Amino acid sequence: MTRDERDGRRAYSRRRLLGALGSVGVASLAGCGETDSPPSTSETSDPSTDASTVGDGSGKTRRGITFDRVVNAVEDLGWDPNGERAIDESLDTNLKAGTLIEVPPGDYLVRRRHDIESLSRWGIVGTGASRKGVQFTLPAGRSFRWIMAHGGHDILIGNFTMQQGRRFDRSTGMAFVIDRNLQLYNVEKAGSNPRQDSKSGAANGLIVDVMDPDGVAVVDTFVRKGPQDFAHYPGNAITVFTGRPHLGTVYYRNLHIENGGEHGMYASKCPGNVRVEGGLFKNNYGDGVRIAGEGSYVKGATVVIDKNDRTRGNRGTWYGARGIHFQSGEYGYTGGLVEDCTVIARASPGTEALLMMEHSQGAATVRNCRFYNDTPYRTILVDRPATNHTRPAKPWDMTFENIEISGNARNTAAFVMAGRPGSRLSNVHIDLPGENVDGIVLEDCAGTLISGANVRTGGYPLRVSGNTGGSGDCLATLKNLERLQSSSLDSVGAQRLASTLSGATCIDGGTANTLGVISATGGHLYGNVLEGE
Template identity: 25%
Template sequence: MSERDGTRENRVLNRRTYLGGIAGGVASLSAIGTATATGDYDEVVDIVEAGADPNGDENIVPILEEHAADDTLIEFPEGEYLMTEQFRFTDFEHVGFVGDDATIVPGTVEEMDGRSSTEGSFEGPTRLFRLGVTYEPGDELHFEGFDFDFTRDQSGFRAIEAYVEQDMLVRDIDIVGQHDIGSFGPALFSVLDPNGISYVEGFRAPDGGAYSENTIGSIEDGPTGVLVPGSHQGKLWFRDCELGAFPDNGLYVSGTDGRVVVKGGVYKNSNSASLRIAGDYSYVKGATVVVDDSRPEDGNQRGIRLDAGKHLWVYDTEIRLDVPNGHAITVMSDVEKARIQNSSVYVGDETNHGIVVRSGSGPTDIYDTDVEIDGAGHAIYIQSDGGVVDCYQVRVTGDASGSSGRHAIRCMRDECRFRRPVVKQPGSDYRRGLYIGGDDCYVYSGYYETSHIPIVNASDRTFIRCVTAKSLDGYEALKLLDGTEDAEILSNKLYNGVWDKGSENTTMRDNEHPDG
């Protein structure tokens, strides 16, 4: 049921089973299993036959309000459709809006009061399709096949805002043009039932959004690309989406009670983070995250920010900071457990870090991951006070200097493990490999080759075994700082030996010290 019910006229086509328009997608959607893909509608409405103007001259919202109802599909044939007000439709069940080369064109906005247009042909809140609200959500929503034309100056609306109980499919949506009125970002999606599973596929907003200070709007900082609000409690998939540069995060999961999965897609140049993820068992797989441009207002363009929750995962993902203005991946303090695996990180020629594990965060695994760093900074920076960080088969390369962040890997946390890494850092300014600043750390196997001293131990009860370490500039392979205690250095190949500045009760056995 919508907020406004209308009568159906003879322009409405009645049939039990609707197959046209989405037939080509049924095969792929059958694997998803969402109810919105079944196509069973009591009524199918061709919006043009129902009286809508496909030439973009007349507002279509009255037609939508007249015909939208439960168990109804509204088809949009090829054309341009003008919206000069928000279409608000709540408390519905089994409703579809499907376009076939259909473009939504919003009215003009000349003045804003908060989030609403007060002058121009568009009136009221700057949303277009508002489908469900938290207190009257919809369910079984199918929304597919629309372009939203935001190419006009002072354009950019929330194209779709959807709150559903369990089931939603949003697919093949293109936001064309920059969002530049300083109001709601292009999309919001929320699944309210913890048992609900919904899908957003091919949502694309590559042109990003403008900072509010450069617009007529006043939303703080500027729009978010796609917002998943704190009301979300179900599972929400984002597949093969694309977001450009937004001032307040690209994809932003602002709550921790639901689960979000990002699979594939390209996320670029957003401030704060291009992907900001939270919620137990949420993960990113097969995505590409890029920072290759910055605006004067961009203060911190992280690639991926893991905010909060347990078992957060970044897998098979590429993060490229060609123009770095923030760290590639940050594991925040409220993360209870995280894993970064089979991924690659590139940090260009500016001072930023690759992977940062913040103080207080829980156990974090970094497995089979490549970090290439050309700017000064740490490839991996593990801050103090938190769970064990386990680095396994990590490969660190690049020409980073030691001018700021001297060590490729800097560990300030107790009981961390470094197993079978390959660290090659030939850069200038005394570039080093591994700094051990936490007690009871375990270093096993691996190869460290750096311009300056490859390994520096500054803590107690460090265990180093079966490691090969070599300085390209002829320094010792290992440095033990004054006052460190109870280190065990066993069965290593340490070129040019060990520089012991006054460690105590150190065990050294079966090590080789070839000249290098």
């Protein structure tokens, strides 16, 4: 690649990052607004999830699901759009297999949870111009899932708001532990969110589990961004959750989850696939997005951490946040993908990392992602695999391709990875010139290939350590190096760690050494032995 090509690629990527930085403060990202357009599809999506069918001429087909009857909630069922008479009895009586309930604009009072058992081909859809047209409300002092679906298939839910009000005295949500084919679109959980130890308690926003291994669910545009009464973990309700019963595939598209009290999305301990496409996850306590395992991914999402741009009206203390997190506990999953994502951390009370691969996660791939970090916390952290019951399945090696890390971070490290031999880092560009910031830090990652690195930091651009145990592997191999440069460490008096940088350069520290590379100058690699002999 020529210098002009490299400069052009960097300029393009920087424009993309600056565009993301400029757009995250907007209240409505593309796909997170007031429309109820059909779910988007991508080249990686299962084509069976395309629910764009509007009608079949009979007026009874919606988004690929054909119903036996379509009823008007007010005209046919007598629902009160003024919110004075509860709809519970009518909902229990009239929600039957093959029935779609269309709800005209208005406020509708729900007083209790509705368990819907093994029911198929049913739906509740608002007919307003936006999701704010239909508001489902609940009494003060109560928190419950107003819909709790067990089993069934071909379920349509969309275009309404679950309204909790401003007083932190109630909360509601929905749960779907279904066989297959849930289509949920353009729904908001609005209002203030209490903590679990409040008088009302607290309810999850949305739970989706697909129990058929071949089944699919699509959630397109689910919004939650109201004030939160923050409690110590785990004292709040998870916003979006997919758990252990999930065996199929769920697509989460264009979500806007902001200010969540316990994670934006928690979906990492399920055998099935969780696929996140697009969306904004901002200032959520815990993780912005948590997934794990082969078949699951996060693509095109934006995650923001900024304690100086918090939701007005919050209560309690926000203790910290991670961006994207892979963690599967005792399941020890391997596999998974993060692609084309932007993670921005401007200010935080505490952050383990913008991207974290925990000790229970095996191999994974991260590519075409941008990270902007102004905090004293690490940007990317890959833990050493666990040795206890959470030990992940092999392989454990990591692949990072086309990664950009920039910002004004101080006293931290850009990329830290331990216990992941044979990993691949390709086209990793780091520009963190702040004080005491190290670049790529590898520990016990023998045989790792670093290709096309361009690193400028305030500390050591590269640090490697470990013991190859006589295997003949390099602690790390550099290939097609573009730059290793420290903005503050002087290379005068530094040792020559490699005599040539042409071709592939093996960094071999011998036994239990830590080598800190200061610069690559004049075809040589300069640095210091920081530990060992």
